[in-house]
Amino acid sequence: MRSGSHFAQTASSNPLVNSPCEKCNIAEMSLCHALSCDDLRKLSSISTGIEVGKGVTIINEMDSADFLFNVTGGSIKLYKLLPDGRRQMTGFLFPGDFLGIAMNDCYAYSAEALEDCRLCRFPRARLEELLKEVPDLENRLLNMVSNELVLAQDQMLLLGRKTAIEKVCSFLLSLAKRTQRKTGAGHVISLPMGRSDIGDYLGLTTETVSRTLTNLKKKGIISIPTNGQLEINDIEELTDLAEGMD
Template sequence: MNTSGNGRPSVDIARPPRDPSIDHIHPCRACDVRQFSVCNVLDAPDLQRLAEVVTTITLPAHRAVFHEGDPAEHLYNVTSGCVKLYKLLADGRRQVTGFLFAGDFLGLALEDDYAYSAETVSEATLCRFPRRRLERLLEDLPKLEKRLLGNASNELAAAQDQMILLGRKSAREKIASFLVNLAGRAERRGQPSDPLPLPMSRTDIADYLGLTTETVSRTFTQLKTQRVITLLPGGMVALTDRLAIERLASGG
Protein backbone atom coordinates (compact mmCIF):
# COMPACT_ATOMS: atom_id res chain seq x y z
CA MET A 1 0.00 0.00 0.00
CA ASN A 2 1.24 3.50 -0.87
CA THR A 3 0.49 6.88 0.68
CA SER A 4 -1.25 9.61 -1.28
CA GLY A 5 -0.11 13.22 -1.45
CA ASN A 6 -2.40 14.13 1.44
CA GLY A 7 -0.92 11.49 3.72
CA ARG A 8 -3.82 9.04 3.46
CA PRO A 9 -3.14 5.45 2.36
CA SER A 10 -4.06 4.60 -1.19
CA VAL A 11 -4.50 1.26 -2.88
CA ASP A 12 -1.92 0.29 -5.51
CA ILE A 13 -3.18 0.60 -9.06
CA ALA A 14 -3.53 -2.79 -10.72
CA ARG A 15 -2.68 -2.98 -14.39
CA PRO A 16 -5.64 -4.05 -16.50
CA PRO A 17 -5.26 -7.35 -18.38
CA ARG A 18 -4.03 -7.12 -21.95
CA ASP A 19 -6.83 -7.07 -24.53
CA PRO A 20 -6.29 -10.18 -26.72
CA SER A 21 -8.11 -8.49 -29.60
CA ILE A 22 -5.09 -6.25 -30.20
CA ASP A 23 -2.39 -8.91 -29.91
CA HIS A 24 -1.91 -8.90 -33.68
CA ILE A 25 -1.17 -5.18 -33.80
CA HIS A 26 2.46 -4.09 -34.09
CA PRO A 27 4.00 -2.27 -32.24
CA CYS A 28 1.07 -1.68 -29.86
CA ARG A 29 0.73 -5.34 -28.87
CA ALA A 30 4.05 -5.25 -26.96
CA CYS A 31 3.41 -1.91 -25.23
CA ASP A 32 3.30 -2.27 -21.44
CA VAL A 33 2.33 1.37 -20.86
CA ARG A 34 -0.60 1.72 -23.26
CA GLN A 35 -3.03 2.04 -20.36
CA PHE A 36 -1.16 5.19 -19.24
CA SER A 37 -0.73 6.69 -22.71
CA VAL A 38 -2.87 8.86 -24.96
CA CYS A 39 -3.77 5.85 -27.09
CA ASN A 40 -5.57 4.08 -24.23
CA VAL A 41 -8.84 5.73 -25.34
CA LEU A 42 -8.81 3.82 -28.64
CA ASP A 43 -10.46 0.50 -29.39
CA ALA A 44 -8.75 -2.19 -31.47
CA PRO A 45 -9.73 -0.94 -34.98
CA ASP A 46 -8.73 2.66 -34.22
CA LEU A 47 -5.54 1.48 -32.53
CA GLN A 48 -4.71 -0.39 -35.73
CA ARG A 49 -5.01 2.87 -37.69
CA LEU A 50 -2.74 4.63 -35.22
CA ALA A 51 -0.19 1.80 -35.37
CA GLU A 52 0.03 2.26 -39.14
CA VAL A 53 1.58 5.73 -38.75
CA VAL A 54 3.87 5.10 -35.77
CA THR A 55 7.58 4.29 -35.71
CA THR A 56 9.34 3.01 -32.58
CA ILE A 57 12.76 4.53 -31.88
CA THR A 58 15.30 3.88 -29.13
CA LEU A 59 17.80 6.58 -28.18
CA PRO A 60 20.81 6.34 -25.85
CA ALA A 61 21.15 8.58 -22.82
CA HIS A 62 21.93 12.27 -23.44
CA ARG A 63 20.70 12.20 -27.04
CA ALA A 64 18.52 14.99 -28.43
CA VAL A 65 14.99 14.03 -29.41
CA PHE A 66 14.56 17.47 -30.97
CA HIS A 67 15.91 20.99 -30.46
CA GLU A 68 14.07 24.23 -29.79
CA GLY A 69 13.42 25.91 -33.13
CA ASP A 70 13.51 22.68 -35.16
CA PRO A 71 10.54 22.10 -37.49
CA ALA A 72 7.82 20.37 -35.43
CA GLU A 73 7.52 17.41 -37.78
CA HIS A 74 6.88 14.67 -35.22
CA LEU A 75 5.12 14.00 -31.94
CA TYR A 76 6.32 11.41 -29.46
CA ASN A 77 5.07 9.15 -26.72
CA VAL A 78 7.61 7.89 -24.18
CA THR A 79 7.33 4.13 -23.60
CA SER A 80 10.46 3.63 -21.47
CA GLY A 81 13.23 5.69 -19.92
CA CYS A 82 13.28 9.38 -19.01
CA VAL A 83 13.31 12.52 -21.17
CA LYS A 84 13.94 16.08 -20.00
CA LEU A 85 12.48 19.22 -21.55
CA TYR A 86 14.39 22.48 -21.43
CA LYS A 87 14.76 25.96 -22.85
CA LEU A 88 17.93 27.99 -23.29
CA LEU A 89 17.64 31.50 -21.86
CA ALA A 90 19.00 34.60 -23.56
CA ASP A 91 22.04 34.67 -21.27
CA GLY A 92 22.94 31.07 -22.13
CA ARG A 93 21.56 29.48 -18.98
CA ARG A 94 19.38 26.41 -19.22
CA GLN A 95 15.95 26.05 -17.63
CA VAL A 96 14.70 22.47 -17.39
CA THR A 97 10.91 22.64 -17.61
CA GLY A 98 9.99 19.01 -17.00
CA PHE A 99 10.88 15.33 -16.87
CA LEU A 100 8.84 12.79 -18.81
CA PHE A 101 8.49 9.07 -18.18
CA ALA A 102 6.73 6.08 -19.74
CA GLY A 103 3.25 7.08 -20.87
CA ASP A 104 4.02 10.79 -21.27
CA PHE A 105 3.46 12.60 -24.58
CA LEU A 106 5.64 15.37 -26.04
CA GLY A 107 6.08 17.47 -29.13
CA LEU A 108 2.76 19.32 -29.20
CA ALA A 109 3.38 22.66 -30.92
CA LEU A 110 1.09 25.58 -31.69
CA GLU A 111 3.51 26.88 -34.31
CA ASP A 112 5.54 25.13 -37.00
CA ASP A 113 8.64 24.89 -34.77
CA TYR A 114 9.27 23.26 -31.40
CA ALA A 115 9.13 25.77 -28.53
CA TYR A 116 11.56 23.78 -26.35
CA SER A 117 14.24 21.10 -26.57
CA ALA A 118 13.92 17.46 -25.52
CA GLU A 119 16.83 15.21 -24.53
CA THR A 120 17.00 11.71 -23.12
CA VAL A 121 18.20 11.42 -19.51
CA SER A 122 18.56 7.65 -19.74
CA GLU A 123 18.19 5.29 -22.66
CA ALA A 124 14.63 5.81 -23.83
CA THR A 125 12.19 4.24 -26.25
CA LEU A 126 9.58 6.43 -27.91
CA CYS A 127 6.71 6.05 -30.34
CA ARG A 128 7.19 8.67 -33.09
CA PHE A 129 4.18 10.01 -35.00
CA PRO A 130 4.46 12.16 -38.15
CA ARG A 131 2.65 15.35 -37.17
CA ARG A 132 0.73 15.91 -40.40
CA ARG A 133 -0.44 12.31 -40.69
CA LEU A 134 -1.51 12.29 -37.04
CA GLU A 135 -3.41 15.56 -37.48
CA ARG A 136 -5.32 14.07 -40.40
CA LEU A 137 -6.03 10.95 -38.36
CA LEU A 138 -7.40 13.04 -35.48
CA GLU A 139 -10.26 14.18 -37.73
CA ASP A 140 -11.56 10.59 -37.58
CA LEU A 141 -10.55 9.90 -33.97
CA PRO A 142 -12.23 12.54 -31.79
CA LYS A 143 -11.50 10.57 -28.60
CA LEU A 144 -7.78 10.79 -29.26
CA GLU A 145 -8.03 14.49 -30.11
CA LYS A 146 -9.84 15.12 -26.83
CA ARG A 147 -7.15 13.21 -24.93
CA LEU A 148 -4.39 15.29 -26.55
CA LEU A 149 -6.23 18.48 -25.63
CA GLY A 150 -6.38 17.16 -22.07
CA ASN A 151 -2.63 16.65 -22.17
CA ALA A 152 -2.17 20.25 -23.26
CA SER A 153 -4.32 21.42 -20.33
CA ASN A 154 -2.25 19.31 -17.94
CA GLU A 155 0.94 20.87 -19.31
CA LEU A 156 -0.47 24.33 -18.61
CA ALA A 157 -1.37 23.34 -15.04
CA ALA A 158 2.11 21.88 -14.54
CA ALA A 159 3.67 25.12 -15.78
CA GLN A 160 1.62 27.10 -13.25
CA ASP A 161 2.71 24.76 -10.46
CA GLN A 162 6.31 25.18 -11.57
CA MET A 163 6.03 28.98 -11.32
CA ILE A 164 4.90 28.63 -7.69
CA LEU A 165 7.65 26.13 -6.99
CA LEU A 166 10.34 28.44 -8.33
CA GLY A 167 9.07 31.64 -6.79
CA ARG A 168 7.72 30.81 -3.35
CA LYS A 169 9.58 27.85 -1.85
CA SER A 170 12.88 27.34 -0.06
CA ALA A 171 15.48 24.90 -1.35
CA ARG A 172 14.34 22.20 1.08
CA GLU A 173 10.70 22.73 0.12
CA LYS A 174 11.59 22.57 -3.59
CA ILE A 175 13.46 19.28 -3.23
CA ALA A 176 10.67 17.81 -1.10
CA SER A 177 8.03 18.94 -3.64
CA PHE A 178 10.08 17.43 -6.45
CA LEU A 179 10.30 14.04 -4.72
CA VAL A 180 6.62 13.99 -3.71
CA ASN A 181 5.60 14.89 -7.27
CA LEU A 182 7.72 12.11 -8.78
CA ALA A 183 6.37 9.61 -6.26
CA GLY A 184 2.79 10.59 -7.07
CA ARG A 185 3.39 10.23 -10.79
CA ALA A 186 4.90 6.76 -10.28
CA GLU A 187 1.90 5.69 -8.20
CA ARG A 188 -0.54 6.89 -10.85
CA ARG A 189 1.32 4.71 -13.37
CA GLY A 190 1.01 1.75 -11.03
CA GLN A 191 4.77 1.67 -10.49
CA PRO A 192 6.78 1.52 -7.24
CA SER A 193 7.33 4.93 -5.67
CA ASP A 194 9.53 3.92 -2.76
CA PRO A 195 12.37 3.60 -3.36
CA LEU A 196 12.10 6.19 -6.11
CA PRO A 197 14.42 6.13 -9.13
CA LEU A 198 16.12 9.45 -9.90
CA PRO A 199 17.79 8.98 -13.30
CA MET A 200 18.44 12.70 -13.71
CA SER A 201 21.65 14.35 -12.48
CA ARG A 202 21.87 16.83 -9.63
CA THR A 203 22.56 19.51 -12.27
CA ASP A 204 19.35 18.58 -14.11
CA ILE A 205 17.41 18.86 -10.85
CA ALA A 206 19.07 22.20 -10.11
CA ASP A 207 18.14 23.56 -13.53
CA TYR A 208 14.57 22.40 -12.97
CA LEU A 209 14.20 23.90 -9.49
CA GLY A 210 16.12 27.13 -10.06
CA LEU A 211 18.92 26.17 -7.67
CA THR A 212 22.64 25.56 -7.95
CA THR A 213 24.01 22.05 -8.21
CA GLU A 214 25.81 22.57 -4.89
CA THR A 215 22.57 23.57 -3.16
CA VAL A 216 20.77 20.49 -4.50
CA SER A 217 23.55 18.16 -3.32
CA ARG A 218 23.72 19.85 0.08
CA THR A 219 19.94 19.68 0.54
CA PHE A 220 19.84 15.99 -0.32
CA THR A 221 22.58 15.41 2.26
CA GLN A 222 20.65 17.40 4.88
CA LEU A 223 17.47 15.39 4.29
CA LYS A 224 19.50 12.19 4.51
CA THR A 225 21.13 13.30 7.78
CA GLN A 226 17.70 14.08 9.21
CA ARG A 227 16.53 10.60 8.12
CA VAL A 228 13.79 12.01 5.94
CA ILE A 229 15.24 10.21 2.90
CA THR A 230 17.82 7.49 2.31
CA LEU A 231 20.17 7.69 -0.67
CA LEU A 232 20.58 4.24 -2.19
CA PRO A 233 22.92 2.85 -4.87
CA GLY A 234 21.90 3.21 -8.50
CA GLY A 235 20.38 6.67 -8.11
CA MET A 236 17.51 5.43 -5.94
CA VAL A 237 15.99 7.46 -3.11
CA ALA A 238 13.91 5.94 -0.31
CA LEU A 239 11.31 8.24 1.24
CA THR A 240 12.15 7.16 4.78
CA ASP A 241 9.69 9.55 6.43
CA ARG A 242 6.98 10.10 3.82
CA LEU A 243 4.78 12.23 6.09
CA ALA A 244 7.68 14.52 6.99
CA ILE A 245 8.65 15.09 3.37
CA GLU A 246 5.02 15.75 2.41
CA ARG A 247 4.72 18.31 5.19
CA LEU A 248 7.92 19.94 4.01
CA ALA A 249 6.65 20.00 0.42
CA SER A 250 3.49 21.77 1.51
CA GLY A 251 5.48 24.39 3.45
CA GLY A 252 4.70 22.91 6.85
Protein backbone atom coordinates in the same frame (compact mmCIF):
# COMPACT_ATOMS: atom_id res chain seq x y z
CA MET B 1 32.12 6.36 -26.49
CA ARG B 2 30.38 8.70 -24.15
CA SER B 3 28.02 6.14 -22.66
CA GLY B 4 27.55 2.44 -22.53
CA SER B 5 24.65 2.66 -24.91
CA HIS B 6 24.24 0.13 -27.69
CA PHE B 7 21.88 2.46 -29.50
CA ALA B 8 22.76 4.75 -32.35
CA GLN B 9 23.80 8.27 -31.40
CA THR B 10 21.27 10.32 -33.32
CA ALA B 11 17.53 9.99 -33.36
CA SER B 12 17.31 10.18 -37.13
CA SER B 13 19.94 7.57 -37.98
CA ASN B 14 18.38 4.85 -35.90
CA PRO B 15 17.27 1.53 -37.23
CA LEU B 16 13.53 1.64 -37.09
CA VAL B 17 11.98 -0.86 -34.80
CA ASN B 18 8.69 -2.38 -35.64
CA SER B 19 6.45 -2.29 -32.58
CA PRO B 20 2.76 -2.18 -33.44
CA CYS B 21 0.53 -0.30 -31.03
CA GLU B 22 -1.59 -3.39 -30.40
CA LYS B 23 1.27 -4.98 -28.48
CA CYS B 24 2.37 -1.86 -26.68
CA ASN B 25 2.72 -2.48 -22.97
CA ILE B 26 2.26 1.11 -21.91
CA ALA B 27 -0.86 1.80 -23.96
CA GLU B 28 -3.15 2.03 -20.98
CA MET B 29 -1.37 5.08 -19.64
CA SER B 30 -0.61 6.97 -22.82
CA LEU B 31 -2.18 8.76 -25.72
CA CYS B 32 -3.58 5.45 -26.87
CA HIS B 33 -5.60 4.99 -23.70
CA ALA B 34 -9.26 4.26 -24.22
CA LEU B 35 -9.13 4.09 -28.02
CA SER B 36 -11.12 1.50 -29.89
CA CYS B 37 -9.25 -1.31 -31.66
CA ASP B 38 -10.06 0.31 -34.94
CA ASP B 39 -8.72 3.72 -33.90
CA LEU B 40 -5.68 2.06 -32.42
CA ARG B 41 -4.96 0.44 -35.76
CA LYS B 42 -5.15 3.83 -37.48
CA LEU B 43 -2.76 5.32 -34.95
CA SER B 44 -0.46 2.36 -35.31
CA SER B 45 -0.32 2.79 -39.06
CA ILE B 46 1.28 6.21 -38.86
CA SER B 47 3.69 5.45 -36.03
CA THR B 48 7.27 4.18 -36.09
CA GLY B 49 9.07 2.66 -33.12
CA ILE B 50 12.53 4.13 -32.59
CA GLU B 51 15.29 3.80 -30.04
CA VAL B 52 17.75 6.46 -28.94
CA GLY B 53 20.82 6.14 -26.75
CA LYS B 54 21.55 7.94 -23.53
CA GLY B 55 22.59 11.53 -24.09
CA VAL B 56 21.05 11.82 -27.56
CA THR B 57 19.16 15.00 -28.38
CA ILE B 58 15.74 13.95 -29.60
CA ILE B 59 14.32 17.35 -30.50
CA ASN B 60 15.82 20.81 -30.57
CA GLU B 61 14.15 24.02 -29.44
CA MET B 62 13.29 26.13 -32.51
CA ASP B 63 13.56 23.25 -34.97
CA SER B 64 10.55 22.70 -37.17
CA ALA B 65 8.14 20.47 -35.24
CA ASP B 66 7.77 17.65 -37.74
CA PHE B 67 7.34 14.76 -35.33
CA LEU B 68 5.58 14.02 -32.09
CA PHE B 69 6.53 11.12 -29.83
CA ASN B 70 5.14 8.84 -27.23
CA VAL B 71 7.69 7.62 -24.70
CA THR B 72 7.53 3.85 -24.27
CA GLY B 73 10.80 3.24 -22.41
CA GLY B 74 13.55 5.17 -20.62
CA SER B 75 13.44 8.78 -19.47
CA ILE B 76 13.95 12.16 -21.06
CA LYS B 77 14.74 15.70 -19.93
CA LEU B 78 13.13 18.77 -21.49
CA TYR B 79 14.76 22.19 -21.31
CA LYS B 80 14.92 25.72 -22.63
CA LEU B 81 18.06 27.85 -22.90
CA LEU B 82 18.82 31.55 -22.60
CA PRO B 83 21.34 33.08 -25.05
CA ASP B 84 24.06 33.03 -22.40
CA GLY B 85 23.56 29.36 -21.61
CA ARG B 86 21.39 29.53 -18.52
CA ARG B 87 19.06 26.55 -18.63
CA GLN B 88 15.59 25.82 -17.34
CA MET B 89 14.28 22.27 -17.31
CA THR B 90 10.61 22.28 -18.20
CA GLY B 91 10.03 18.66 -17.32
CA PHE B 92 11.11 15.05 -17.23
CA LEU B 93 9.34 12.39 -19.27
CA PHE B 94 8.84 8.73 -18.42
CA PRO B 95 7.10 5.82 -20.18
CA GLY B 96 3.56 6.80 -21.11
CA ASP B 97 4.34 10.50 -21.49
CA PHE B 98 3.83 12.39 -24.69
CA LEU B 99 6.58 14.52 -26.22
CA GLY B 100 5.88 17.49 -28.44
CA ILE B 101 2.54 18.72 -27.22
CA ALA B 102 3.81 22.23 -26.60
CA MET B 103 4.68 23.65 -29.96
CA ASN B 104 3.51 26.02 -32.60
CA ASP B 105 5.43 25.43 -35.78
CA CYS B 106 8.64 24.90 -33.86
CA TYR B 107 9.35 22.90 -30.75
CA ALA B 108 9.17 25.06 -27.63
CA TYR B 109 11.99 23.17 -25.93
CA SER B 110 14.77 20.65 -26.47
CA ALA B 111 14.62 17.04 -25.35
CA GLU B 112 17.52 14.77 -24.45
CA ALA B 113 17.52 11.11 -23.44
CA LEU B 114 18.59 10.56 -19.83
CA GLU B 115 18.88 6.83 -20.47
CA ASP B 116 18.53 4.62 -23.50
CA CYS B 117 14.98 5.28 -24.67
CA ARG B 118 12.26 3.68 -26.70
CA LEU B 119 9.84 6.01 -28.49
CA CYS B 120 6.82 5.85 -30.71
CA ARG B 121 7.17 8.48 -33.41
CA PHE B 122 4.29 10.20 -35.29
CA PRO B 123 4.68 12.53 -38.27
CA ARG B 124 2.91 15.67 -37.14
CA ALA B 125 1.02 16.28 -40.38
CA ARG B 126 -0.41 12.76 -40.41
CA LEU B 127 -1.30 12.88 -36.73
CA GLU B 128 -3.17 16.13 -37.31
CA GLU B 129 -5.10 14.54 -40.17
CA LEU B 130 -5.91 11.63 -37.93
CA LEU B 131 -7.13 13.99 -35.19
CA LYS B 132 -9.80 15.23 -37.58
CA GLU B 133 -10.92 11.68 -38.31
CA VAL B 134 -10.82 10.40 -34.75
CA PRO B 135 -12.49 12.79 -32.31
CA ASP B 136 -11.71 10.48 -29.38
CA LEU B 137 -8.04 10.94 -30.07
CA GLU B 138 -8.35 14.70 -30.14
CA ASN B 139 -10.30 14.62 -26.92
CA ARG B 140 -7.67 12.46 -25.30
CA LEU B 141 -4.95 14.86 -26.42
CA LEU B 142 -6.92 17.83 -25.11
CA ASN B 143 -7.14 16.17 -21.71
CA MET B 144 -3.43 15.44 -21.70
CA VAL B 145 -2.44 19.01 -22.60
CA SER B 146 -4.93 20.41 -20.13
CA ASN B 147 -3.41 18.25 -17.45
CA GLU B 148 0.09 19.32 -18.34
CA LEU B 149 -0.98 22.94 -18.09
CA VAL B 150 -2.15 22.36 -14.52
CA LEU B 151 1.24 20.85 -13.69
CA ALA B 152 3.00 23.76 -15.38
CA GLN B 153 1.12 26.14 -13.10
CA ASP B 154 2.10 24.16 -10.03
CA GLN B 155 5.67 24.48 -11.22
CA MET B 156 5.27 28.26 -11.55
CA LEU B 157 4.20 28.42 -7.92
CA LEU B 158 7.23 26.33 -6.99
CA LEU B 159 9.69 28.39 -9.01
CA GLY B 160 8.34 31.77 -8.03
CA ARG B 161 7.49 31.34 -4.39
CA LYS B 162 9.00 28.25 -2.74
CA THR B 163 12.27 28.05 -0.79
CA ALA B 164 15.08 25.64 -1.68
CA ILE B 165 13.96 22.97 0.76
CA GLU B 166 10.33 23.30 -0.28
CA LYS B 167 11.36 22.98 -3.92
CA VAL B 168 13.43 19.84 -3.37
CA CYS B 169 10.77 18.17 -1.21
CA SER B 170 8.02 19.02 -3.72
CA PHE B 171 10.14 17.54 -6.49
CA LEU B 172 10.75 14.28 -4.63
CA LEU B 173 7.07 14.03 -3.76
CA SER B 174 5.95 14.52 -7.34
CA LEU B 175 8.32 11.76 -8.47
CA ALA B 176 7.04 9.55 -5.67
CA LYS B 177 3.41 10.16 -6.61
CA ARG B 178 4.19 9.36 -10.20
CA THR B 179 5.95 6.15 -9.26
CA GLN B 180 3.04 5.23 -7.01
CA ARG B 181 0.57 5.73 -9.83
CA LYS B 182 2.59 3.62 -12.26
CA THR B 183 3.93 0.85 -10.05
CA GLY B 184 1.84 0.91 -6.89
CA ALA B 185 4.79 1.53 -4.59
CA GLY B 186 6.28 4.98 -4.13
CA HIS B 187 8.89 4.68 -1.38
CA VAL B 188 11.86 4.06 -3.60
CA ILE B 189 12.11 6.36 -6.57
CA SER B 190 14.55 6.40 -9.43
CA LEU B 191 16.58 9.52 -10.14
CA PRO B 192 17.95 9.09 -13.66
CA MET B 193 18.87 12.80 -13.83
CA GLY B 194 21.92 14.45 -12.30
CA ARG B 195 22.02 17.06 -9.54
CA SER B 196 22.49 19.87 -12.01
CA ASP B 197 19.47 18.69 -14.00
CA ILE B 198 17.46 18.81 -10.79
CA GLY B 199 18.86 22.25 -10.04
CA ASP B 200 17.87 23.52 -13.46
CA TYR B 201 14.40 22.09 -12.95
CA LEU B 202 13.94 23.79 -9.59
CA GLY B 203 15.66 27.11 -10.28
CA LEU B 204 18.58 26.23 -7.97
CA THR B 205 22.28 25.41 -8.34
CA THR B 206 23.82 21.94 -8.17
CA GLU B 207 25.39 22.86 -4.85
CA THR B 208 22.12 23.93 -3.25
CA VAL B 209 20.38 20.74 -4.40
CA SER B 210 23.23 18.68 -2.97
CA ARG B 211 23.25 20.54 0.36
CA THR B 212 19.49 20.25 0.67
CA LEU B 213 19.57 16.50 0.02
CA THR B 214 22.33 15.98 2.63
CA ASN B 215 20.19 17.95 5.00
CA LEU B 216 17.22 15.65 4.43
CA LYS B 217 19.51 12.60 4.79
CA LYS B 218 20.85 13.88 8.13
CA LYS B 219 17.30 14.30 9.41
CA GLY B 220 16.56 10.71 8.36
CA ILE B 221 13.75 11.76 6.04
CA ILE B 222 15.38 10.20 2.97
CA SER B 223 18.21 7.79 2.16
CA ILE B 224 20.25 7.59 -1.02
CA PRO B 225 21.39 3.96 -1.33
CA THR B 226 22.97 4.48 -4.74
CA ASN B 227 23.09 7.49 -7.00
CA GLY B 228 20.12 7.09 -9.27
CA GLN B 229 17.90 5.82 -6.49
CA LEU B 230 16.36 7.51 -3.49
CA GLU B 231 14.28 6.16 -0.65
CA ILE B 232 11.68 8.19 1.23
CA ASN B 233 11.56 7.25 4.91
CA ASP B 234 9.14 9.85 6.23
CA ILE B 235 6.61 10.95 3.67
CA GLU B 236 4.53 13.03 6.12
CA GLU B 237 7.52 15.12 7.10
CA LEU B 238 8.48 15.48 3.44
CA THR B 239 4.96 16.67 2.62
CA ASP B 240 5.01 19.22 5.42
CA LEU B 241 8.40 20.53 4.33
CA ALA B 242 7.17 20.80 0.72
CA GLU B 243 4.44 23.24 1.68
CA GLY B 244 6.36 25.28 4.23
CA MET B 245 4.54 23.77 7.23
CA ASP B 246 7.64 23.76 9.42
